[in-house]
Amino acid sequence: MQRLPKIVRILAVLSFTLVVVLFAALIVNSFQNAGKPLTSLNPQGPSAESIQQLLIPVTSIAAVVFVLVLGAILFITWRYRERKGTDPEEFPAQVHGKTPLEIGWTILPALILAGIAVGTVMTIINLNREAPNSINVQVAGQQWWWQYKYDLNSDGDFNGPGDITTSTELVIPAGKPVQVTTTSNDVIHSFWIPGLNGKKDAVPGLRSPLKLQADEPGIYRGQCTEFCGLSHANMRMLVRAVPSGDYEAWVKNQLTTRGGEPSDPVAAEGKKVWQALCAQCHVINGINDAKMKETPPPLVAGVAPNLTHLMTRGTFAGSIFNLYEPVGADGQPLPMSDVAAAGDPGAALVGGKVDTANVNRVTLEAWLRNAPAMKPMYPQGGRGMPNLNLTEEQIDQLVAFLETLN
Numbered sequence: 001m002q003r004l005p006k007i008v009r010i011l012a013v014l015s016f017t018l019v020v021v022l023f024a025a026l027i028v029n030s031f032q033n034a035g036k037p038l039t040s041l042n043p044q045g046p047s048a049e050s051i052q053q054l055l056i057p058v059t060s061i062a063a064v065v066f067v068l069v070l071g072a073i074l075f076i077t078w079r080y081r082e083r084k085g086t087d088p089e090e091f092p093a094q095v096h097g098k099t100p101l102e103i104g105w106t107i108l109p110a111l112i113l114a115g116i117a118v119g120t121v122m123t124i125i126n127l128n129r130e131a132p133n134s135i136n137v138q139v140a141g142q143q144w145w146w147q148y149k150y151d152l153n154s155d156g157d158f159n160g161p162g163d164i165t166t167s168t169e170l171v172i173p174a175g176k177p178v179q180v181t182t183t184s185n186d187v188i189h190s191f192w193i194p195g196l197n198g199k200k201d202a203v204p205g206l207r208s209p210l211k212l213q214a215d216e217p218g219i220y221r222g223q224c225t226e227f228c229g230l231s232h233a234n235m236r237m238l239v240r241a242v243p244s245g246d247y248e249a250w251v252k253n254q255l256t257t258r259g260g261e262p263s264d265p266v267a268a269e270g271k272k273v274w275q276a277l278c279a280q281c282h283v284i285n286g287i288n289d290a291k292m293k294e295t296p297p298p299l300v301a302g303v304a305p306n307l308t309h310l311m312t313r314g315t316f317a318g319s320i321f322n323l324y325e326p327v328g329a330d331g332q333p334l335p336m337s338d339v340a341a342a343g344d345p346g347a348a349l350v351g352g353k354v355d356t357a358n359v360n361r362v363t364l365e366a367w368l369r370n371a372p373a374m375k376p377m378y379p380q381g382g383r384g385m386p387n388l389n390l391t392e393e394q395i396d397q398l399v400a401f402l403e404t405l406n
């Protein structure tokens, strides 16, 4: 048997160095992103916490095994390298048939894997255990936004008279468990709020459970993590955890309808424009919600966000644009790396007055002017908002009307 040729030794050292550098870069990167909204290493609730409690020991064991195995390879490569004056035909001592050694290196990995398996299975069971007295929300993926339906009376029906349909932002009370069921209205999406829990696919025709709980009030960002077409990257989610009093007020307001005649004449004109052009896809409870419940339902029912309480949301269009300040340059999306960048609806969140001075009119008007230019979509195929060729006057009227939807 030949000793290891030089090229093999060089390759071994190189690949070891490469793996160490990549591993170190990964760890440094994780720490650098620790405060950013999409890090999965900064748990903000019990589900994410239990994932973290599994991740850290498993990664630590893997790191020890990695260092020991590759260290041994490196040491042996160096120790038994070809030297001057040695016989290249010399046969090294063989360990084949040494029973204690063979039993040892079979049992040790089996024990390590068994330990990891027990921890993993226990975590999965814990994550899937339904929390008692939780709020039930059905999350439906849409190209390219999220729809949320709250079963407030827990009767298993998400479309009852006492239930809420909203979109883009999931409002939850801080410190309380929320039992989410993911599903999809078109293709496969994946729901992921890294601060609160792991990923859960949203599959058409399937209903998958996911437990969420935020320990503290705040904004928890997420991003669709299953490629779902043209604007997959523009399909974000936002969880707005609020104190329980605010949540109760939010629920109470969400159950009210809109559609009364606006007192502002410009907004009243805007309502007419909305009914003529927007009501074919969008719903405002109190205007056209009855039509959408017809059997068979209109083709477009449910493919566009319900706008009844639009101004209670801080963001719109799949949570990529702020509906309120702060505003990015030229109305472009703000970088998601900034958690504080989500628009703040202020008092409007709980049905209070809309702070019109803070509304991000630049972006909202640009969206009404030519939505497909703001976010890649297939409006002709019923996927996304079309360019309706509105006049500037119609846009002003529509914005004035939308601003009444608190």
Ligand code: CUA
Binding pocket: 141, 142, 144, 188, 189, 190, 224, 225, 226, 227, 228, 229, 231, 232, 233, 235
């Ligand atoms: Cu929805 Cu990717």
